[in-house]
Amino acid sequence: MSESGQRWFGVGRSLLADPAQAGAQACREALGGRRAALVIVFASPSHSTPAMAAAVHAAAGGDVLMIGCSTSGEYTTDGRGAGVVVNALGGPGFSASVRAVPHDSMDLYAAGETAASCLDDFDAEHRVLLLLGDGRSGDQQEMVRGAYSVAGARVPLIGGCAGDDVTQTGTWHFFSSGTDVQVLPNAVLGVALGAPSPFGIGLAHGWHKVGEPMVVTRSEGGKIYELDGEPALDVYLRRTGGAAELLADPGAFLQFATVRPLGLARRTGEDVRIIFEADAAERSISGLADTPEGALVWFMAADPDAVVDAAAAAGLAATADLDGADPLGVLVFDCCVRPIALGEDRAEAAAVRLRDALKPIPFGGFYTNGEIVRKTNAKGMHHLTVAALAVS
Amino acid sequence: MAGWSLLQLTEYFSAITRAGDVGSAARIAVQRASESTDAEVAAVLGAGAALSSVGLGRNPDPAVFAGVRPGAEVTTFPGLGPMHLTTHPLDRDGGDLLIVARADEPFAAEERQMLQGMARVLGLALRSLRTLENERRLRHEREREAQARLELLEAIERRERLLETLLRVQRAANQGTPLTELLDAITEGARILLGHATTALVLRDVRDPAKLILASLSHGAEGRRPPRPAVLDAARRAMAAKGPATEGELAAAPVHVGDGVAGAFVIAGPDGDVRASERRDVLAAFAEQASLALTGAHTQAAMHEAHHDSLTRLPNRALFLRRVERVLAEQTRPAGSALLYLDLDLFKRVNDTLGHAAGDELLRGVAGRLRGAIRDTDMAARFGGDEFAVLLDPLTGPEQAREIAQRVIDSIGRPFEIAGRAVATRASVGIAYSGDGRTAETLVDDADLAMYQAKRSRPGTYREFEPPMRLRAAC
Numbered sequence: 001m002s003e004s005g006q007r008w009f010g011v012g013r014s015l016l017a018d019p020a021q022a023g024a025q026a027c028r029e030a031l032g033g034r035r036a037a038l039v040i041v042f043a044s045p046s047h048s049t050p051a052m053a054a055a056v057h058a059a060a061g062g063d064v065l066m067i068g069c070s071t072s073g074e075y076t077t078d079g080r081g082a083g084v085v086v087n088a089l090g091g092p093g094f095s096a097s098v099r100a101v102p103h104d105s106m107d108l109y110a111a112g113e114t115a116a117s118c119l120d121d122f123d124a125e126h127r128v129l130l131l132l133g134d135g136r137s138g139d140q141q142e143m144v145r146g147a148y149s150v151a152g153a154r155v156p157l158i159g160g161c162a163g164d165d166v167t168q169t170g171t172w173h174f175f176s177s178g179t180d181v182q183v184l185p186n187a188v189l190g191v192a193l194g195a196p197s198p199f200g201i202g203l204a205h206g207w208h209k210v211g212e213p214m215v216v217t218r219s220e221g222g223k224i225y226e227l228d229g230e231p232a233l234d235v236y237l238r239r240t241g242g243a244a245e246l247l248a249d250p251g252a253f254l255q256f257a258t259v260r261p262l263g264l265a266r267r268t269g270e271d272v273r274i275i276f277e278a279d280a281a282e283r284s285i286s287g288l289a290d291t292p293e294g295a296l297v298w299f300m301a302a303d304p305d306a307v308v309d310a311a312a313a314a315g316l317a318a319t320a321d322l323d324g325a326d327p328l329g330v331l332v333f334d335c336c337v338r339p340i341a342l343g344e345d346r347a348e349a350a351a352v353r354l355r356d357a358l359k360p361i362p363f364g365g366f367y368t369n370g371e372i373v374r375k376t377n378a379k380g381m382h383h384l385t386v387a388a389l390a391v392s
Numbered sequence: 393m394a395g396w397s398l399l400q401l402t403e404y405f406s407a408i409t410r411a412g413d414v415g416s417a418a419r420i421a422v423q424r425a426s427e428s429t430d431a432e433v434a435a436v437l438g439a440g441a442a443l444s445s446v447g448l449g450r451n452p453d454p455a456v457f458a459g460v461r462p463g464a465e466v467t468t469f470p471g472l473g474p475m476h477l478t479t480h481p482l483d484r485d486g487g488d489l490l491i492v493a494r495a496d497e498p499f500a501a502e503e504r505q506m507l508q509g510m511a512r513v514l515g516l517a518l519r520s521l522r523t524l525e526n527e528r529r530l531r532h533e534r535e536r537e538a539q540a541r542l543e544l545l546e547a548i549e550r551r552e553r554l555l556e557t558l559l560r561v562q563r564a565a566n567q568g569t570p571l572t573e574l575l576d577a578i579t580e581g582a583r584i585l586l587g588h589a590t591t592a593l594v595l596r597d598v599r600d601p602a603k604l605i606l607a608s609l610s611h612g613a614e615g616r617r618p619p620r621p622a623v624l625d626a627a628r629r630a631m632a633a634k635g636p637a638t639e640g641e642l643a644a645a646p647v648h649v650g651d652g653v654a655g656a657f658v659i660a661g662p663d664g665d666v667r668a669s670e671r672r673d674v675l676a677a678f679a680e681q682a683s684l685a686l687t688g689a690h691t692q693a694a695m696h697e698a699h700h701d702s703l704t705r706l707p708n709r710a711l712f713l714r715r716v717e718r719v720l721a722e723q724t725r726p727a728g729s730a731l732l733y734l735d736l737d738l739f740k741r742v743n744d745t746l747g748h749a750a751g752d753e754l755l756r757g758v759a760g761r762l763r764g765a766i767r768d769t770d771m772a773a774r775f776g777g778d779e780f781a782v783l784l785d786p787l788t789g790p791e792q793a794r795e796i797a798q799r800v801i802d803s804i805g806r807p808f809e810i811a812g813r814a815v816a817t818r819a820s821v822g823i824a825y826s827g828d829g830r831t832a833e834t835l836v837d838d839a840d841l842a843m844y845q846a847k848r849s850r851p852g853t854y855r856e857f858e859p860p861m862r863l864r865a866a867c
Contacts, residue, residue, distance in 0.1 A: 113450075149450065
């Protein structure tokens with residue numbers, strides 16, 4: 001745990017089997033006896049229970065702001081695991097304010113506006129809006145748009161979408177605006193953070209484009225029907241070398257396709273689009289996010305070493321973005337498809353490299369269903385990417 | 393990367409067309425405009441206030457826009473420092489503006505053109521939505537007679553048809569419709585909207601920019617056809633004025649490719665029951681649409697051009713070598729891929745006896761046969777002159793490379809019919825395999841050496857590269 005003046009950032013982790021015990025243990029470790037301004041909880045689905053949320057809140061002394069969400073796995077300097085990770089920050093100078101928007105209470109754009117309205121509560125020299133969305137409930141880009149319409153270009157947006165261990169069953173958010181504790185399914189949470197010292201944001205993915213570009217000649221939302229005027233599925237299988245037998249088994253196709261994404265051209269780089277489904281009858285492929293008609297796309301390939309390094313690269317970029325201030329701690333939002341694409345050993349290596357790169361700065365990260373960064377040159381929702389927020 | 397942004401207009405068009413009120417149409421416009429240009433700030437300004445904005449927080453003080461003047465290229469917003477600015481009027485008459493600002497880079501000509509297209513479509517949509525809102529109010533107040541309402545409804549209907557036509561044309565542009573058909577769709581679309589008028593697209597002749605040609609023409613009612621010189625004159629006036637020009641029944645607006653004036657869109661004929669303001673809208677919208685289609689075709693062609701041989705449409709040497717390098721970098725076993733180097737025998741004779749045009753036709757024919765003889769995963773390229781190369785990847789082993797090389801030789805060996813004559817040529821082929829330490833350049837050199845040996849010993853056959861060939865070449 002680091003201290004800078006009187007501001008601090010602490011991380012605790014517990015892999016205890018009992019969710020409530022794990023929550024309390026992780027929270028005590030993160031706080032080290034201090035009083036937190038904000039507690040941020042990342043919990044695996046096995047530990048995402050009301051008892052866990054209540055135990056974390058109580059261990060933080062009650063009457064504390066708390067946000068958090070379920071994950072597809074977490075990690076800290078102690079390594080990767082499936083349990084509870086608690087991040088806490090406090091000390092004079094930090095300000096925080098929170099909002100929760102329950103699932104289906106309004107459209108996603110309005111949900112983003114409401115989540116961002118916590119920025120109205122205070123002003124500070126440096127501010128950032130941390131968002132915990134839900135990658136399963138529709139187009140999260142709409143949520144980010146709504147949040148940006150309130151935050152504006154002066155306040156960067158950062159965060160990730162809650163995970164469910166890649167089971168596509170449902171996600172949970174943990175929330176307290178003081179004394180109450182809520183566990184909300186598929187919600188959107190926003191927290192405005194303020195400090196006299198800067199916040200830093202980093203983003204990295206490590207994929208590169210291959211071959212010649214193609215034009216999306218017909219698409220609707222996330223579904224791509226045609227590339228360069230040809231059925232998209234035919235082009236996809238030919239260019240990736242995928243066998244036609246893959247189509248008979250959606251699970252096998254998912255496994256094959258998640259590591260063979262498309263890159264959507266942007267002025268300053270590419271947005272990675274994960275392909276997760278194919279329709280053999282209409283020869284279409286489906287991506288996790290919108291791929292507009294007329295867009296230029298490439299096939300993306302992984303340079304395994306660069307993809308492993310993306311976590312460390314994002315962490316370092318976040319700490320380098322602090323205008324020279326000393327980092328106290330880092331929050332990491334790491335795409336849940338990355339460990340699948342990388343395999344167990346390389347996913348482990350990614351966490352180790354992040355630890356070695358940031359040493360001795362503490363960090364808490366989780367595997368997300370979509371990463372959020374909205375600042376200059378970053379549009380909003382990202383995939384197969386690592387986003388990081390450094391606090392100073 | 394340019395080009396993509398123009399094509400994305402389709403999605404924007406359909407989103408704007410679906411918008412139900414002025415506020416949501418303006419919101420869609422500022423979001424798409426800022427996202428498609430990676431800009432921090434965008435706003436639609438009208439009568440001193442923002443109809444919608446992003447990047448400056450919720451309901452920014454109208455005073456922050458006080459410094460924004462049409463045509464200004466820089467501005468400063470509170471807390472954001474100096475930014476590059478681009479401003480686009482929504483229509484000719486009103487003072488409404490679409491403005492977009494970003495910190496890191498000025499806006500490129502193509503981005504500005506796309507934003508102008510977005511602004512124009514928003515302008516049309518807003519007019520239609522405002523008319524609709526007006527009509528609703530009037531109906532409530534029951535202050536207007538039936539005839540006036542009918543006129544308004546007809547105007548709305550025509551404007552909706554205008555948006556639909558624009559959307560259809562834009563969609564066709566995305567789906568790779570040939571440019572000439574696209575231009576015809578634009579003149580035809582405008583003519584149908586205007587009823588009786590004739591519409592035309594006049595462009596500079598590429599070979600002689602001083603000359604104007606009628607690139608597309610859609611005739612209105614019989615007996616109302618304007619003489620051709622009058623149409624060209626109208627175009628010339630708009631091009632010289634760099635803005636709309638009207639004289640009698642002829643109205644024209646300039647058409648651009650990038651920053652330059654490339655021609656003009658002309659409407660000729662009586663107004664009929666179409667109001668003058670609508671006629672101006674149609675003129676401006678279709679002139680812009682033609683500009684977008686031409687610029688889009690131009691950038692796509694330029695992109696293809698940069699990587700392909702203009703005669704045969706095959707990838708050029710640079711693109712080919714990049715692909716070979718990539719394949720070599722991913723290679724895990726020796727001879728996992730191979731490179732064929734081809735040289736045509738007797739080509740010079742064809743060129744000398746039948747002329748360059750026949751020579752060019754032969755090269756195109758060879759390129760076609762070559763494409764047909766290799767697999768989908770292989771890549772053929774023209775290196776210039778009568779030299780071609782093929783990357784074979786993946787490869788099960790040398791046997792497969794020999795088989796494909798023979799197939800290439802056989803298919804090129806069949807006579808070509810050129811200018812009514814049977815012309816024979818044949819290819820000598822060198823083969824080199826990927827392996828330790830091979831770079832794209834050395835692989836090409838090796839295959840070239842092997843080709844040279846084939847040509848010298850038995851033309852019209854293939855030879856595989858062997859290291860001693862290098863020595864022989866050096867001696």
